């Protein structure tokens with residue numbers, strides 16, 4: 172019982188002390204908040220200035236990344252400074268926490284896309300050097316401003332496209348055919364060549380010529396009806412672009428319309444072998460559906476593979492003589508025959524035959540059309556067992572439906588060297604060679620490349636000593 176008063180005493184003293192403690196605690200909290208409010212400015216933000224281009228051009232865009240922990244971001248100012256003139260590009264303010272708060276909403280990170288090109292800034296932007304300056308100010312306190320972080324990055328402003336002029340003359344390409352153009356381009360060019368509709372034919376340094384003299388082989392699709400879309404182009408690293416038309420005349424070539432009658436026997440012959448060798452083909456229960464998937468999808472897959480193969484072409488003339496065909500052969504089908512496929516009386520598909528079908532005796536030896544390097548020798552979709560040879564500068568030759576392959580990828584071959592024997596692998600009804608020339612992966616008419624006079628008049632005359640033809 173004696174303990175009790177003490178306990179009561181303790182108990183009774185507590186309520187009398189608590190208000191005082193509470194008051195002093197309030198005082199401490201209040202003083203801290205006041206101190207924070209007066210002095211707790213935000214932390215200095217991190218700044219990055221990013222650009223995908225080495226300078227500023229017509230359509231350039233920068234990405235400004237800002238990031239701040241603590242109270243978050245305050246204000247960001249992005250300026251362009253040229254010859255002492257300042258142009259404000261972006262001004263942005265953010266939601267930050269109040270100085271006394273350690274919780275609540277805040278913006279801590281931003282990526283600002285800033286358009287700095289001529290298209291956006293107009294005459295404000297001038298050729299020469301420019302400074303991009305970013306100032307990121309953290310949120311301030313009542314008595315203290317946040318110390319801003321700044322970052323600057325210098326850029327070259329380039330607004331003039333590379334100089335471009337055509338040096339060769341007499342450009343008379345034919346539909347489905349090739350041509351060459353020789354030109355000179357300024358040293359700021361980072362990409363130049365010939366654009367034809369949606370295809371691109373890159374230019375190369377002209378061997379033995381002064382720097383800046385270049386040439387490009389290009390091809391015209393067999394169904395292009397006007398030369399308007401054929402342009403010599405150059406572009407620099409910041410997107411300044413120049414282009415000139417240069418084709419004197421486009422020669423139109425009529426193409427044959429052919430009807431191919433599909434028979435069940437033909438489909439039963441070709442489909443199992445192609446399916447067994449082509450993992451991407453899905454076999455249907457219906458013969459015609461599988462056939463159409465081969466004729467359309469596998470055909471276009473093969474075309475894509477040939478385009479990718481073009482990137483492996485060597486930048487050198489591996490050949491000097493006219494291309495060879497198949498000796499003693501009969502032409503069964505020509506370049507760009509427009510085929511309509513008919514099954515049981517109805518039209519089921521349309522495709523263009525972008526090559527020559529050459530028939531000789533069965534299992535006839537197939538010679539390399541010219542000197543080059545084998546880049547493909549395998550079962551290749553609709554072409555069956557096939558060989559592709561690189562002749563340099565994007566020019567290749569293709570040999571399809573072979574029965575045997577006598578060469579391997581990487582192997583150098585001489586003009587006339589045995590590649591394999593004719594056969595009927597792939598989409599072939601009988602023993603023959605499907606032959607085509609390819610420029611940057613696009614099938615082109617081989618007739619030109621077989622023609623000694625065409626090589627001399629159309630190519631050699633423009634390329635001069637850069638191309639030493641042995642054609643006579």
Ligand SMILES: [Zn+2]
Nearest residue numbers: 526527528605
């Ligand atoms: Zn063919």
